[in-house]
Amino acid sequence: MRILFLAPHPFFVERGTPIAVRQAVTVLCEQGHEVDLLTYHEGAEVEIPGARILRIRPGFGISNVPIGFSAKKLVCDAWLAAAALRQVRQGDYDVVHAVEEAVFIALACRAAGKFRVVYDMDSLMPDQIAEKWPAARVLLPPLQWFERQAIRRADLILPVCQAIAERAEKATSAAKVHLLPDVAFAPDAPDGCEIEDLRTLFVTPAPLALYVGNLERYQGIDLLLEAFRRLPPEEACNLAVIGGTPEMVSGHRAKTSGLKIAERVRFLGQRNLDALGAYLAQADILCSPRLKGVNTPMKVYGYMASGRAILATDILSHSQVLDSECAVLARPDPQAICDGLRVLIRDGGLRARLGTNAATRARELYGPAAFARRLERAYATISPVPATSVPDAAALQ
Known part of the structure; x- marks a missing residue:
């Protein structure tokens, strides 16, 4: 099938949604589809065999588009909508695959072409808006109505x-909803x-904890630092933050000084995503x-996937994937x-046992092969040609 893939964010940058988009486009091309990826003007140039990467050209000097x-x-979404409409009019697409808010662009463009719309639902957008701006809670019911319509x-x-x-299944037929979790991978670092060596960054040897991710407030890094402050001296632990x-x-470095834990915490800043596996492997x-x-x-x-012990807060983000067999889940308080x-x-x-169990679960349920099978099975439901290589749905439950 010919697919127009709408990615409303900078691409490529090393963060969650763009990484997921690259994985999905790569798999779709490997499965024989032709993909045009339409995305923002910002981001590193990457090559995806079989795909064309098209970029908007917004005016007004827009740059450094943030997360969220x-x-x-x-402004960028308005330009993306205009570009998508041009593509739909010019190209004979079978599918428009839309990530997040781009689903509204895809549905609006359907008047100009006959294609199926795939809603790549990476979040509950109304809830996120209400959480970020509490004053916007009055808009939550109408925003959720628009989400249901999409x-x-x-x-x-x-x-x-x-x-x-589960939210999607309440709004439409369960047969249209196909779970597509992100891929579990911890890639080996490329040559050069x-x-x-994270352990050499600390004066006093101790078990090494590692956090990887952005430092936005919702990620809870302040909670983690306060927890480290409460560790007794006889149970010390070092923490590296990437x-x-x-x-x-x-x-955050200034905060560690105020908490008197600066000698046990190192903030490394951003690192190459390709080196992630090598960093995770160093941690306890x-x-x-x-x-x-x-x-x-x-x-x-x-x-x-790294096979290391995981400590995570006991919230739905984590508990729908992790449990006591493969992680320590704790209330989100210091x-x-x-x-x-x-x-x-x-x-x-215990660390070894939890790590082994987590790696086994990642390999069986969330590895690249499982992702490809899930995506193929989902696309088979909208393909005009019956699929012959798609396994039974029960195999991926």
Whole structure:
């Protein structure tokens, strides 16, 4: 099939949604589809065999489009809508695959062409807006109505996690909803990629905890730092943090000084995504102290694939993928996180057992092969040609 893939964000950048888009487009091309990826003007140039990457050209000097809803994103989405309409009029597409808010663009363009709409549902957009701007809560009912309309009018829904799938199934036929979690991968570093030995960054040897991700407040890094402050000296642990803008890194370094834990915490800033596996392999404990949300962070799948023990907050983002067989889940408060750390610091056998179980689950349910099978099975439901290689749905439950 010929597919127009709408990605309303900078591409390519090393963060969750663009990584998921690259994976999906790569798999679709490998499965024989022709894909035109229409995305923002910003991002690194990457090559995806079999795909064309098309970019908008917005005016007004728009640059540095941030994560999440913003005025800059609204402007870029308007240009994306205009570009999508031109593509639909010029190209004979069978499918428009739309990520997040681009589903509204796809549905609006359907008047100009005969194609199926795939809604790649990576989050609950109304809920995110209400969480970020509490004053916008009065708009939650109408925003959720628009979300339901998009779900009902789309031909195929690809929710990224079970909680989002359940929301979608309440608005439309369950047969249209196909769960498509992110891929669990911890890639080996390419030749020539410089990787620090994290343990040498600390003066005092101790078990090594690692956090990977941005430093936005919802990620809970302040919660993790406060938990480290509460660790008793006899159960010390070192913490390395990868990710964050230079400004956020600087601010959090100052916080560690105020908490008197600077000697045990190192903020490394951003690192090459291709080196992720090599960094995860160095850790004893991998941390995800996220405060809220329902979609499972992509890094959790990478954590699982690495075979290292995981400490995560006991919220839906984590608990729909992790349980006590493969992680320590703790309430999102400093003392509970501290207690979870102490359990893992004391018990190397527990760390090994949790890590092994997590890696097995990642390989069986969330590996690249499982992702490809899920996507193929979902697309088979809207394909004019019956698929012959798609396994029974029960194999991926």
